[in-house]
Amino acid sequence: MGFSQALSGLNAAATNLDVIGNNVANSQTVGFKAGRTLFADVYAGAQAGLGVKVAAVQQTFTSGTLESTGRNLDVAISGSGFLRFDQNGQTVYSRNGQLNMDANGYIVNAQGARLTGFPDGKVGGDPEAIFIPSGGLEASATTSVSATLNLDAATLEIDRLGVPFDATDDSTYSYTSNVTIYDSQGNDYAATLYYTKTGDNTWEVRVGRDGEIATAAGTLNFDANGLLSSTAGLDSFEFSPGGGVTDLDMALQLDGTTQFGNDFELTALGQDGYTSGSLVGIAIDELGNVVGNYSNGQTRVISTLVIANFANAEGLEPVGDNAWAETTSSGQPIIGAPGVGLAGTVASGVVENSNVDLTRELVNLIIAQRNYQANTQTIKVQDEVLQSVVNLR
Template sequence: MAGFNTAVTGLKAATTDLDVTGNNIANSSTVGFKASRTEFGDIYTTAVVGAGSSNVPGSGVTVTDIAQDFSGGTVEFTNNNLDLAINGGGFFQLDDGQGGKSYSRAGAFELDKDGFVVSKTGEYLQGYQLDEAGNRLPIDNLAVTERESPPKATEEMALAINIDSRADASQLLPAYNKDEPGSYTYSTTMEAVDSLGNSNTIKYNFVEQRPVKEVHTFDVSGAGNYTISGVTVADTDFTAGQISAVKLDELKAADPRIFNVTTDTTAAPNTVSVIFSSDSTQYGDLIASNGTAALTNEVVSEITAAEQHTFDFSAAGFGPGYAGATTVEFEISGVQFSFDASTADITAEDVANEIIAKRTAIIDANPNVDSITYDSTNNQLLVTYKPEAGDVTDDNLDLVFLSGTNAFAGTPAAVTNVIGPDATVDGDDSFEGTYRMYAYLNQDTILTIGKQPDPGSGLNLPEVGAILIKYSPNDGTLAEINGQTVTPGSVVPSITVEGADPANGATTIDLSLDNSTQFASDSIVKQSTQDGYSKGDLVGISFGSTGEMIASFSNGQNQALGIVAIATFENQSGLQPAGDTQWVESLSSGQAIVNPPGTGLNGTLRSAALEQSNVDLSEQLVKLIEAQRNFQANSKTLETLNTVTQAILQI
C-alpha cells in the first residue's frame, strides 16, 4: 500500500514543522533573530505521457522551504552607545578577518583591544573610513583611531552686546584707565585658548566718547612755514585766527580726525591749535614740525563739543539818554520782549535779565538749546546748545527788532561760537553713538585690534590701541567698525585681534560684532562664542542616524571617525543562515549592495538600541499545537493502514 509512504512523509513534514517552531521559540529572546516558517508542497507520482489516469491519489507531502521572516523586531534601548539597531531594511556587514563576509541584524558591538568595532563573535564591523576633509574612503574595518583631541588655538570669536544708550558719557572720568571702571562704559571678558591649549582671557572695554573735542596747541614762534600731518601751513593761511576752508579741507584729507585749526599771533608765544573731532581717539599722536624738527611745547587740552552762541551786550542800552529811545520791542525765536525807556535808562544787564526770565519759553521753541546764561563780567548773553545738536547755524537764535531804535552795538551782535572769552569753535556731534574699543590679554597686555597708524607716522601695519565702533543714533544698530561702514543687511566687517596667543605670535583672531546694538536697555552680552579648545581625552563613542561614528572627547569636541556600511540584497530571502544570527550571500540572494544608512532602501541607524527577535511567542505556541496535531493525525494514518493490513492477513 502506498498509504504507508504517504503517512511517513506526513510524519517527516510534521517533525520538521515542530523543529522549526521549536527553534523559533528557543530564539524568542535572541537579538536580531528572524523567525522561520515551514512551507509544504504535495507529492504526486508522475506518469508516462498519455498513460494512466488523472484520478490518482497523492503520494504525500514534502517540505518545499524553510522561509525566513525578515520583518523588523522590536527596538529596545540600552545604555551602551555601541549597541546599534537598523530602523528599516538592510544588514550590518561583518568581516571575519580572513576575507569572509557575513551579514547580521544583531547590533551588539564592542571595542577590542586594538580599538576595532567587533561583534560578540569577533567579526569586524565594516564601514567607510574618512579622510581629514571628511570625504568617504573605501570600506574597511571600523576602528577608533583617535584617543585624544589635540588643542586648537582660538581663531574666531563672535561677540554680540547691547550697550545701554541711556548711559551718560559726560560722567566718565576724563582720563581712560583700564583699571578704573569709572573711565569706561562697558566691559566684558571672553575665553581664548592658545596653541598649547592654555586658557587665557581677553577683556574688551568700550569707552563712549565724551562730548568734548581734543585740542593740540604748538608753539610756532619763528617757525615760518610748518607742517601738520605732512601738510604745509603758513601764517597767510589764516584770517583773524581762522584757517581758510581750502587749507582745512587739505588737512582733513591728510588726517580725518582734524575738526578745525586756529592760530593766535596776538601774544607770545605764537601758537597754532589743532582741534580733533569728538569721535577721535583721546590723546592721539599729532605730527607737527617746522620742516626739520618736531614743534615743541605741545599742550593737550579739551573743549566741550557743545556750541555756544553769544550776544554782545557790552555797548548795549537805551532810554532818554540814548537818542531819545522810548519803547523798544524785539523778539527771539518768537518770544517777544518790550521795554519802556521813556523815564529811565535800560541797561544791558536789564535786557539780559529779562531775556533769561523768559529762557524757558525760548528753550521750548528751540529744543536744541541747553541753557541761556548771562556773563555780567563781559556783558555777554550765552546760549549753549546741546552737544548732540552739532554745528548750529549762526542765525539760529535771531534777535529781531519789532519797533524802536536798535541800540545794540552795531546790529544784534553777529553770533559767534565762544569757548572761553577768546577762543571760538563750532559744535560737533560726531561723538554720538561712538565708542573706543580696547582689548587686553589676561587683564593686562593691550592687544592690537586693527587701529590704523596715525597719519604722518610712516607706519603701515596696525598699531596697539583702541579702534572706533559707531552705532546709528537713529535705530541703535552698528553703523561703522574701525572706519568701515556697516550697510544694513550686509556682512558686518570683522576685527582682527593680534597677540592673543602667547604660544604662537602668528595666531590671529577674527572677531565678529554682528548683532551688537545700542538700545535703551541694560548693557548685556547677547552672544559670546569662540572656536578654541584645550587638549581632550576620549570619553565615548556614539553613532548618528546616518551612520557617522562620532568620538567624543573631554574637551567637548566631537570627531567623525567613519560611517557604518549597510548592505541590502535584491532577494534577501535567498540569504543562507550561518549561525550566530548571521547570513551569507548566495546565488539566490545576489551580491550585497552597500551604502551608508538612510540612503536608497537602507534604514537609518539608532545608537544605544538593539533590535530584538521578531518571534511572536503566542503565535509560535499555536503553531506548535498545529504541528503536534498534524503529527498525531499522520500517526493515526499509519495505525489505520496497519489494522487494514492485519485484517487482510487474517483472511
C-alpha cells in the first residue's frame, strides 16, 4: 500500500507550506532572507520508491532593495557581508541595520544586541562593542597655523633706521592678517600675523596677540618669479598667550604664498586648535565610520563597523531576531572594514528590505496547496482500495 508514500508527501508538503508561509509573514521584515524547500526522493532499494523527504531548507541571500529612512543610525550593506553583533555573549550576524543607542551608550539593534567595530577607526585586531562615550571633547591647543596669501611685490621695503617694530604703528609693517588660536584650556585669542618687507624678495613675519607686542616668527624668501623659495624660523616658534597657561609651541605654514605685483590678498587660513565641546549627535558615514559630532564643530571617528563574510553563507544557522550564527558549514568569518576586499560598502540612512518576492511566494503557495491536496487524494484512493480488499468475501 502507498500510505507511507502519501504520508511522506503530506509531511514534505506541510514543511513547504511552513517555509512559504514564513516567507510571506516576513515580507516586511528588514534584512530577512527568504528560504526555499529542497525535496529528495526516497528509494532505499524499493522498486516503486518510498516517497519524498525534505532534504534541506535553503536560505537565499540575494540582496533586498534599499529604502531610505533618513535616520543617521540606520545602515544597510550594499554588496556582500553581514553586520557583526554581540548578543548576550554570543556573536551573531545580521543584515538588519535598524540601530539605536541604548542607555549605556552602546549601539544596539531592536533586540539589544551590541554592534561591534574597530575602536577609533583602527582597522585590525579584535572587534569590540561600539561604545559612545558620554563625556565631552577636551580642548586642544593650537600647534599649527596655515595661511596662503599674496604679498604685494610693489610694496616698498620698510627701512626702520633704528625705529623698532611697533604693532600699533602701521608704518613699521607692510600687511596684517588675523587668526583665532586656542590655548590648552580652550580659551580663544585673536592673533595677528604681521608681514614686513625687509629686502628684495624677503619678508619678516611676526605674531602678536590682541595688538600687543609681537614676537618674531621667521622670514619668507621668494625667487625672481615671486614664488616662495624658502622659509626660516616658521617650523617652530614659541608664542605666549598669557593668562597663566602654557606657552604655545607653534608652526606657521605658508605654503603656496606668492609675491606678485597684485594687491595683498589672503586666500586661505586655518589652524588646528579648538575649545572643548560636548557630544551633540552621532552618525554613521558611507565608510562605515561611527562619527561623533561635538558642539565645538569637531568630529571624531569613534569606531569603524565590522563587515563579516563567509565562504558559504547558506551554511549559517538562523537563530531568530534577524540573525545568523557561524557553523562548520559556513566556515569562519572573514572580517574587515566596509568596502575592503569582499566586504560590501555601507549605505547610511537606509535599510535593506526583505528579499521576499511576494508575488512569487503567492504563486508557490498555490502550487504547494495543490501538492498537499494531491497527497491527500492519494491517501483517499489507497483507503478505497484497502476497503475493497477488506470487503472481499
